[in-house]
Amino acid sequence: MNAPFNNSDAQTDRAPLNLLIAAPRGFCAGVDRAIEIVEKSLERYGAPVYVRHEIVHNKYVVEGLKAKGAIFVEELDEVPADAPVVFSAHGVPKSVPAEAERRNMIYLDATCPLVSKVHRQAERQIEKKRHIIFVGHEGHPEVIGTMGQVEPGQMTLVETIEDVDKLPFDTDEKLAYLTQTTLSVDDTAEVIAALEWRFPNIRGPKAEDICYATSNRQAAVKDLAPDCDLVLVIGAPNSSNSLRLVEVSERLGTPAKLIQRADEIDPEWLNGVKTLGLTAGASAPEVLVREVVNAIGQLRDVHEKTITAAEEKMVFKLPRQLTE
Structure with missing residues (x-):
């Protein structure tokens, strides 16, 4: 400390x-919920409770939960099969809960409900045979989690207007876009405007994804x-x-x-x-x-x-x- x-x-x-x-x-409400999930898991199951990745991006919070008995790990294979594990607020690829199910693990999903909403939107767009352009920051846990909701090759990440210019799709291709929830409102509006200008038929979410x-x-x-x-x-x-x-x-x-x-x-x-x-x-x-x-x-x-x-x-x- x-x-x-x-x-x-x-x-x-x-x-x-x-x-x-x-x-x-x-x-925010998503962070409050995620921290409460770890604390109540410790009350219900006793220490230790494992947490995959930082529950939220804050050292003070993480250290406080460690002191109560939480153990933070990077990957699921670091968690004993008989120990409860919490998935972070940023969300995880589908493969993570699938692996937990395969190992018959007790797991709790602390993914922010607003991130989960984006995950469901991604699934719906794939069902409609649209390729998804995802606006986000490469390597961020939320981006990894959201792109992991669909099969490889079904979603393309862009960060900037320049990235939009480099997209290899035809103007009449069936496309949709979604965004990371924690982006700059102004920057994201500019990228979305570029997407809509280049691909007039692209479909966006009914409501803004930025939380x-x-x-x-x-x-x-x-x-x-x-x-x-x-x-x-x-x-x-x-x-x-x-x-x-x-x-x-x-x-x-x-x-x-x-x-x-x-x-x-x-x-x-x-x-x-x-x-x-x-x-x-x-x-x-x-x-x-x-x-x-x-x-x-x-x-x-x-x-x-x-x-x-x-x-x-x-x-x-x-x-x-x-x-x-």
Whole structure:
């Protein structure tokens, strides 16, 4: 665990600082559900409970669950057949639960329901004999999981408009597109526009795939960034939605820094800063937000204000194994 923020060497004049805190921020319903699945699995089955991949992209959360008895592994073959295993919120290829079934394992699927919705959409498009263009970031667990819902060769990944230009399909080919749920709203709109321009008959989902929490957190940053000299985003370097928050701020002309904990703050960042923005990616708990606020309060005379872009009341149900 990181050491507490240490201000012993910092030179500070306690100058006033306006701190604009984004709302919504931090945990979304899918992350809440995934963490609760691990915790309740530990209560029901006892330790250890295995988790395939990081349950969510946050070191603080992962370390907290390890302390309670969770064991994180990369692949299913690292899990004893008689031990319960949880699949991460990002989703897994179909081959993973199929292997768990073959081994008669107890498994719980913590895939975010909004990611599962994309999986079902992929299946439906394949049933309609359409090739799927998937907009996402290569190597991200959600992308691996979604592309693993269909047979190899039935889905093509694109990340940029340039990738769209290189697609080898004819304009009249039967195509559909889907997107990763944690992308930049603006970037994705540009890629989709390019797809629709090049392939006029391409079919998209009835509703946007980018999840409500991703969209809301980006909207909150758009609201506060223009009034800030700097924006801090609490999140992990491998968290797609957190990285997108940094990009949203920078696109509006406001510098942004991605940090995981308060001890990563360089006091020099605040030199000349009169208004600071603060938000947290969907995998970052509120305790880390307060940790950062307290650390900044050691440096400056902070005046907090919350900038609210949307209200969130979404709650997702737990798997039946944990409720029956």
